[in-house]
Amino acid sequence: MSEEAKWYVAHTYSGYEDKVTEDLKKTVKNRDLQDMILEVKYPTEEVVEIKDGKRKVTHRKTYPGYVMVKMIMNDKTWYVVRNTRGVTGFVGPGSKPIPLTDEEVTAMGVERIALKLDVAVGESVRIVSGPLENFVGTVEALDPENQKVKLTVSMFGRNTPVELDYIEVQKI
Numbered sequence: 001m002s003e004e005a006k007w008y009v010a011h012t013y014s015g016y017e018d019k020v021t022e023d024l025k026k027t028v029k030n031r032d033l034q035d036m037i038l039e040v041k042y043p044t045e046e047v048v049e050i051k052d053g054k055r056k057v058t059h060r061k062t063y064p065g066y067v068m069v070k071m072i073m074n075d076k077t078w079y080v081v082r083n084t085r086g087v088t089g090f091v092g093p094g095s096k097p098i099p100l101t102d103e104e105v106t107a108m109g110v111e112r113i114a115l116k117l118d119v120a121v122g123e124s125v126r127i128v129s130g131p132l133e134n135f136v137g138t139v140e141a142l143d144p145e146n147q148k149v150k151l152t153v154s155m156f157g158r159n160t161p162v163e164l165d166y167i168e169v170q171k172i
Contacts, residue, residue, distance in 0.1 A: 003072060005038050006099035007110055008081075009091040010067045016086035017042040020067050024084050036077050039070040043109045066091070068110045073097060106147075106167055115147060115166045125151065125169040127162075136172065137162060 012020045021040050028037045044059040067087075071077045078097070081087060090097035105111050119125055119139050127135045137151030140161070147166045152159045 005036075005070050005072050007105050008069050008071060008073065008097045008099055009063075010069055010081055010084075011088045011091060012065055012067055012086050013088065014065045017061060017064070017067055020084055020086040023086070024067070024069070024081065027080055027084060031080065033077065033080065036074070037069060037071040037080065040067060041110070042067050045109070062109060068100075068108075070111075073099070103167055112147070114144070117142065117144075117149060117166045117169070117171075119149075119169075119171050124172050125149070126172050127151075127153070127164065127168060128170050129168045130164070132162065132164075137169070 010020070021042060024037070024040045028034060028040070043062040045062050047058050047060045049056045049058055069081055071081070078090075082089065089095075092098040100108070100110070102115060106115065119142070121139050121141065123139050124136055125139060127133055127137060132153060135153050135155070137153040139149060140152055141150040143149070148163055149166060149169055151162045151164065151169070153162050154160075
């Protein structure tokens with residue numbers, strides 16, 4: 001059995017994300033499970049609302065009805081999460097939760113995981129998401145610290161410089 005903690009997605013009653021997060025954190029502390037259930041959160045995004053001519057920044061749940069749990073999956077941790085009030089189950093077929101991949105974790109904004117991009121300057125890559133999806137570009141520079149890649153993409157007969165996240169490209 002893998003002893004590496006992975007991110008899992010627990011389904012909750014709508015509007016219970018905060019309550020489930022707090023209850024789960026309390027249970028983990030009370031049962032001394034910090035080494036097995038490492039983190040519990042639900043991703044939010046900042047939204048700027050203009051109300052009565054005033055600008056107000058609020059946080060909106062990115063995935064309402066879901067809580068992300070970083071844990072080592074075993075019978076004990078499964079039981080604790082599954083039996084937290086407000087949790088209806090894990091995302092996955094039947095009763096077997098499936099962990100998120102590193103790419104999903106980064107794309108969903110749950111955690112920034114350092115991805116390795118196995119390309120070198122001068123190589124071609126395919127853009128896999130965004131407005132330039134399916135375009136092919138040539139790698140000009142790599143920025144592993146910020147997980148960015150600079151490409152030159154040929155569009156309409158002209159070379160255009162583009163900067164993308166590692167997760168948006170793949171080696172051909």
